[in-house]
Amino acid sequence: MSSKTSKAVIQRLRGAAGEVVKTIQKGKNPSIGIPLRTLANVKWNEKRFIIEMGNAKQERFFFNVSMAKKFMQTFLVASSCQDLIESQKSASIRELFYMTKRSVADTKENTFEEQDESDEIIEDVEVAVNALREELNLKAAKKGSLVGDITIVDKGDTIDARRMGSGGWAIPSIVEPEIIQFRKCDAKFVLLVEKDALWERLNEDKFWQKHKCILLTGNGQPPRGIRRLLNRFVTELKLPVYVFVDNDPWGYYIYSVVKQGSINLAYESIRMAVPQAKFIGLSSYDRESYPFLDEVDIKLEEQDISRAKQILEYPWFQKKEWQREIRNMLKTGVKFELEALAKKRISFVSEEYLPKKIKDKDFLD
Amino acid sequence: MSSKTSKAVIQRLRGAAGEVVKTIQKGKNPSIGIPLRTLANVKWNEKRFIIEMGNAKQERFFFNVSMAKKFMQTFLVASSCQDLIESQKSASIRELFYMTKRSVADTKENTFEEQDESDEIIEDVEVAVNALREELNLKAAKKGSLVGDITIVDKGDTIDARRMGSGGWAIPSIVEPEIIQFRKCDAKFVLLVEKDALWERLNEDKFWQKHKCILLTGNGQPPRGIRRLLNRFVTELKLPVYVFVDNDPWGYYIYSVVKQGSINLAYESIRMAVPQAKFIGLSSYDRESYPFLDEVDIKLEEQDISRAKQILEYPWFQKKEWQREIRNMLKTGVKFELEALAKKRISFVSEEYLPKKIKDKDFLD
Numbered sequence: 166m167s168s169k170t171s172k173a174v175i176q177r178l179r180g181a182a183g184e185v186v187k188t189i190q191k192g193k194n195p196s197i198g199i200p201l202r203t204l205a206n207v208k209w210n211e212k213r214f215i216i217e218m219g220n221a222k223q224e225r226f227f228f229n230v231s232m233a234k235k236f237m238q239t240f241l242v243a244s245s246c247q248d249l250i251e252s253q254k255s256a257s258i259r260e261l262f263y264m265t266k267r268s269v270a271d272t273k274e275n276t277f278e279e280q281d282e283s284d285e286i287i288e289d290v291e292v293a294v295n296a297l298r299e300e301l302n303l304k305a306a307k308k309g310s311l312v313g314d315i316t317i318v319d320k321g322d323t324i325d326a327r328r329m330g331s332g333g334w335a336i337p338s339i340v341e342p343e344i345i346q347f348r349k350c351d352a353k354f355v356l357l358v359e360k361d362a363l364w365e366r367l368n369e370d371k372f373w374q375k376h377k378c379i380l381l382t383g384n385g386q387p388p389r390g391i392r393r394l395l396n397r398f399v400t401e402l403k404l405p406v407y408v409f410v411d412n413d414p415w416g417y418y419i420y421s422v423v424k425q426g427s428i429n430l431a432y433e434s435i436r437m438a439v440p441q442a443k444f445i446g447l448s449s450y451d452r453e454s455y456p457f458l459d460e461v462d463i464k465l466e467e468q469d470i471s472r473a474k475q476i477l478e479y480p481w482f483q484k485k486e487w488q489r490e491i492r493n494m495l496k497t498g499v500k501f502e503l504e505a506l507a508k509k510r511i512s513f514v515s516e517e518y519l520p521k522k523i524k525d526k527d528f529l530d
Numbered sequence: 531m532s533s534k535t536s537k538a539v540i541q542r543l544r545g546a547a548g549e550v551v552k553t554i555q556k557g558k559n560p561s562i563g564i565p566l567r568t569l570a571n572v573k574w575n576e577k578r579f580i581i582e583m584g585n586a587k588q589e590r591f592f593f594n595v596s597m598a599k600k601f602m603q604t605f606l607v608a609s610s611c612q613d614l615i616e617s618q619k620s621a622s623i624r625e626l627f628y629m630t631k632r633s634v635a636d637t638k639e640n641t642f643e644e645q646d647e648s649d650e651i652i653e654d655v656e657v658a659v660n661a662l663r664e665e666l667n668l669k670a671a672k673k674g675s676l677v678g679d680i681t682i683v684d685k686g687d688t689i690d691a692r693r694m695g696s697g698g699w700a701i702p703s704i705v706e707p708e709i710i711q712f713r714k715c716d717a718k719f720v721l722l723v724e725k726d727a728l729w730e731r732l733n734e735d736k737f738w739q740k741h742k743c744i745l746l747t748g749n750g751q752p753p754r755g756i757r758r759l760l761n762r763f764v765t766e767l768k769l770p771v772y773v774f775v776d777n778d779p780w781g782y783y784i785y786s787v788v789k790q791g792s793i794n795l796a797y798e799s800i801r802m803a804v805p806q807a808k809f810i811g812l813s814s815y816d817r818e819s820y821p822f823l824d825e826v827d828i829k830l831e832e833q834d835i836s837r838a839k840q841i842l843e844y845p846w847f848q849k850k851e852w853q854r855e856i857r858n859m860l861k862t863g864v865k866f867e868l869e870a871l872a873k874k875r876i877s878f879v880s881e882e883y884l885p886k887k888i889k890d891k892d893f894l895d
Binding site: 249252254255256257259260261262263264266267268304306307308309310311317318319320321322323324328329330331332333334335336337338339344345361362364365366369370384460461502504505506507508511512 | 673688701727
């Protein structure tokens with residue numbers, strides 16, 4: 166990136182380093198303030214409907230036996246990120262681990278032993294300079310595909326998502342505005358599907374054409390690139406987002422991470438969460454409308470039951486509709502998969518199930 | 531598909547059913563011959579350099595207590611495939627399971643209990659009518675992306691793989707000629723990369739542009755769609771294929787499945803395997819050319835060692851260069867990941883490692 170954002174991030178990285186240098190010049194113990202990523206510093210913001218980070222910070226000192234190594238690691242990672250941004254290259258967090266791994270001169274110590282350590286420091290740097298890792302030119306795994314009624318510019322190449330055949334556009338890991346821009350968009354909503362098989366089904370049936378939407382899948386829990394893209398669809402294009410998942414606790418959880426973020430990565434919610442997202446299905450009440458589902462339900466396992474009970478307690482599932490939904494799953498003792506809709510007929514999902522849900526505005530929020 | 535292939539497959543499906551009907555009309559016990567997918571019926575064809583299926587068959591009879599259910603299942607699956615082909619729709623194997631799952635009238639029996647059962651019957655139908663499951667309009671998981679010096683037509687949409695930005699074209703599960711066609715191609719070779727992070731690295735560095743190639747990743751073991759696509763690149767476009775994987779037994783195995791197929795799916799080798807594929811790295815000898823790798827190697831674990839020893843015994847790894855390669859890994863006791871090349875510098879892989887390998891024709895075959 167060579168944009169305003171990159172310049173701002175570099176400035177913040179240099180700012181942090183500059184403070185340290187000044188402290189050293191004054192002959193004092195240099196330090197850097199790292200906002201705390203502990204559970205105690207995570208807050209549920211009911212009004213904004215996102216999980217966000219509180220204001221607690223920890224000072225990381227250089228002259229402190231328990232902090233010196235982390236202090237060094239922090240600047241090593243920050244400096245590598247600066248190099249990446251300046252050379253306009255991006256790296257996976259695994260590559261960053263290797264880039265920063267070395268033996269410390271005259272010792273038997275390595276800067277990092279395992280990637281766990283550098284991953285943690287990456288999160289420290291993100292919160293310390295208030296930048297998403299993507300803005301530090303670091304990337305997570307890439308997966309998922311997109312088709313639909315939108316034109317996207319990706320690194321200068323124009324992608325007409327209406328003419329992407331059966332495969333679609335492979336969603337990159339970094340979708341920041343410097344790399345990805347939106348052009349002509351006639352979509353009326355965005356549909357995120359948990360499973361690639363259903364995405365292929367809906368694409369084959371040209372669901373996105375008939376219903377004017379953008380169709381994405383993240384092959385399971387959507388990666389960061391997809392969450393960020395959804396966030397941008399909502400904030401920049403003002404599109405509603407519907408999430409379509411298996412009816413099981415894992416499906417509820419995927420929806421909740423898309424909607425209000427996760428506890429572990431609370432500091433990113435503001436740019437990754439999509440509080441406007443709505444749950445379009447599968448609902449445990451669908452079997453009442455579609456009795457054929459009884460033939461293809463799956464008995465809840467022990468772990469499904471305990472996970473559902475956990476989810477019942479989350480503050481962001483306290484709305485009465487959600488309590489009713491989850492309790493009904495527990496009461497009936499069964500779950501359903503997206504593919505189970507094929508029991509009725511292969512295109513039932515695109516010709517009947519989804520159109521009816523959308524027409525009736527039959528969503529959970 | 532509405533093509534010649536589809537018609538031929540339907541004809542074979544009907545042919546099998548027709549035989550059964552004739553037998554019934556003669557008042558005899560109807561049966562269908564299923565080629566055996568047992569280890570004993572798998573042969574290593576040294577000349578063609580693929581794992582292929584032998585000629586042994588088993589007759590599956592209707593009037594046979596141990597076979598009646600499978601007989602019924604076989605025709606249930608075959609009939610669903612015919613419906614799919616005729617309606618020009620495709621289904622995932624999970625969807626097919628749901629499509630064919632039902633309770634058998636007047637009994638407590640279901641046609642299928644678990645997907646394992648229908649998956650096995652799918653393989654039976656594939657071998658019985660000599661069609662890939664993709665030709666039966668069934669699909670496996672979809673993953674992986676492609677960029678490069680080629681134009682591809684996907685369901686009538688023209689995909690210029692030179693202008694696919696940072697994301698690329700998402701490779702669909704079914705890439706049969708009825709759906710995917712190749713147009714203008716100036717690529718000189720195909721590079722399959724194990725990991726998406728490296729694919730993104732090489733795409734960011736425009737490696738495919740400088741070296742005129744097609745760049746693919748399958749995010750790990752490549753799915754069937756990618757293997758079939760590689761096979762078509764070789765047979766139709768006569769392009770060499772290079773496989774670029776971690777230096778560990780899993781990397782060797784990925785290469786070998788691409789090259790000569792797998793024991794489990796030996797019957798597909800003829801249309802999925804790429805015996806021309808070459809191994810471009812990482813090699814256990816790379817540390818001799820690049821001593822920096824010593825700083826980022828990983829000690830082999832117990833399971834790596836036993837897997838490497840198994841691989842040493844496979845007939846398709848008997849060439850002396852391969853024996854030397856695998857033995858060297860065991861001797862040194864370490865493995866390397868693709869990302870480890872970033873230790874030198876982030877673009878070392880695209881600027882030095884791969885260009886040198888290609889220039890020196892430093893491959894294993």
